[in-house]
Amino acid sequence: MDVISQIKQKARGCMQTIVLPESYDDRMLLAADQATREGLARIVLLGDPESVASRAASVGADLNGVELVAPAASSCLRDYVEQLVELRRHKGLTEDAACKQLLALDNLFFAAMMVRKGDADGAVAGAFNSTGDVLRAALQVVGTAEGIRTVSSVMLMVTTNPDLGVNGTLLFADCVVNPRPDARALAEIAVTTARSCRSLLGVEARVAMLSFSTQGSADHEEVDKVRQAVEIARSLAPDELIDGEMQLDAAIAPSVAGKKAPDSLVAGHANTLVFPDLNAGNIGYKLTERIAGARAAGLMVQGLARPVNDMSRGCTVEDIVSTVAMTAVQACG
Numbered sequence: 383m384d385v386i387s388q389i390k391q392k393a394r395g396c397m398q399t400i401v402l403p404e405s406y407d408d409r410m411l412l413a414a415d416q417a418t419r420e421g422l423a424r425i426v427l428l429g430d431p432e433s434v435a436s437r438a439a440s441v442g443a444d445l446n447g448v449e450l451v452a453p454a455a456s457s458c459l460r461d462y463v464e465q466l467v468e469l470r471r472h473k474g475l476t477e478d479a480a481c482k483q484l485l486a487l488d489n490l491f492f493a494a495m496m497v498r499k500g501d502a503d504g505a506v507a508g509a510f511n512s513t514g515d516v517l518r519a520a521l522q523v524v525g526t527a528e529g530i531r532t533v534s535s536v537m538l539m540v541t542t543n544p545d546l547g548v549n550g551t552l553l554f555a556d557c558v559v560n561p562r563p564d565a566r567a568l569a570e571i572a573v574t575t576a577r578s579c580r581s582l583l584g585v586e587a588r589v590a591m592l593s594f595s596t597q598g599s600a601d602h603e604e605v606d607k608v609r610q611a612v613e614i615a616r617s618l619a620p621d622e623l624i625d626g627e628m629q630l631d632a633a634i635a636p637s638v639a640g641k642k643a644p645d646s647l648v649a650g651h652a653n654t655l656v657f658p659d660l661n662a663g664n665i666g667y668k669l670t671e672r673i674a675g676a677r678a679a680g681l682m683v684q685g686l687a688r689p690v691n692d693m694s695r696g697c698t699v700e701d702i703v704s705t706v707a708m709t710a711v712q713a714c715g
């Protein structure tokens with residue numbers, strides 16, 4: 383069974399409630415239909431029920447079994463406004479402004495608040511809205527999990543080469559959140575991604591901290607940052623297998639690893655790739671997807687107190703459906 387089918391099977395076993403705020407994107411309507419038919423989660427779509435239903439009919443999405451919630455008519459609205467004011471008091475948020483945010487047409491803050499309050503177990507957005515907007519709502523409303531300073535993201539890259547990673551699947555991080563992580567943030571990204579590897583793929587992570595240098599072959603402050611991150615990550619999680627700095631070929635090609643990093647327990651067999659910054663991570667995953675033809679599944683945002691996951695605006699309906707399944711698996715822990 384391929385990795386996405388395994389994740390879907392896990393999702394079916396825990397039947398979580400997942401809210402999709404972007405009912406104004408046709409792909410979300412079709413994904414709500416498909417996820418419900420596949421029994422992956424109880425789906426809630428936000429928006430005016432009449433317009434959502436008529437738009438769904440026009441694109442051939444069957445919303446039987448999908449709950450439609452209009453934020454403006456919700457009995458939770460009052461409570462959500464109070465919560466948001468409380469949460470953002472230190473930023474001077476007024477009741478009026480909180481109400482406007484919760485009733486904004488994008489529904490992002492309302493969805494995040496449903497997740498915070500446990501009225502949904504997770505949310506998936508980003509087919510229409512930018513990643514920054516989805517993340518800002520999640521960071522402001524849901525916040526970080528206990529003990530986590532750095533929220534980040536992981537992408538499952540499903541390739542057709544079974545020699546790579548776990549039967550062809552690799553985890554890439556961070557592809558979306560932190561533009562310029564310092565050594566401490568990079569270390570946290572490595573540790574949380576190692577944990578995501580275990581929960582998503584059920585295997586121990588072999589984490590390669592990527593760079594343009596392998597074991598000191600180049601001398602630059604950017605290389606030093608990665609090297610420091612490896613030290614910090616090992617001190618934060620001594621049981622995880624984390625190594626670097628190393629180049630991509632040394633990380634995944636045993637023949638190159640044999641020459642560049644012969645003593646490494648990770649090199650040549652990495653299943654988790656941690657990129658040094660967001661330029662590398664975002665470009666790296668899109669290259670692997672668009673040129674190498676890998677399937678990019680996710681994104682999964684890691685380190686939030688509860689799951690809110692983001693999509694690329696270029697996503698397909700199937701991408702959304704698999705992210706719904708990943709979100710459900712994340713929610714049930």
Ligand SMILES: CC(C)(COP(=O)(O)OP(=O)(O)OC[C@H]1O[C@@H](n2cnc3c(N)ncnc32)[C@H](O)[C@@H]1OP(=O)(O)O)[C@@H](O)C(=O)NCCC(=O)NCCS
Nearest residue numbers: 513514517518521522526531532533534557558559560561
């Ligand atoms: C993630 C991002 C939106 C956060 O921006 P921001 O301006 O810090 O957002 P906010 O101020 O609303 O953040 C809310 C809170 O979360 C905190 N925060 C921001 N980034 C965080 C992170 N990675 N981890 C943990 N907390 C974070 C902020 O410090 C802030 O705390 P405060 O409310 O107590 O002041 C921004 O880093 C970003 O745009 N990243 C790139 C997204 C992107 O375009 N990706 C590429 C395409 S996919």
Ligand SMILES: CC(=O)OP(=O)(O)O
Nearest residue numbers: 513558693694695696
């Ligand atoms: C994940 C990502 O890169 O998002 P977008 O393509 O929407 O910018």
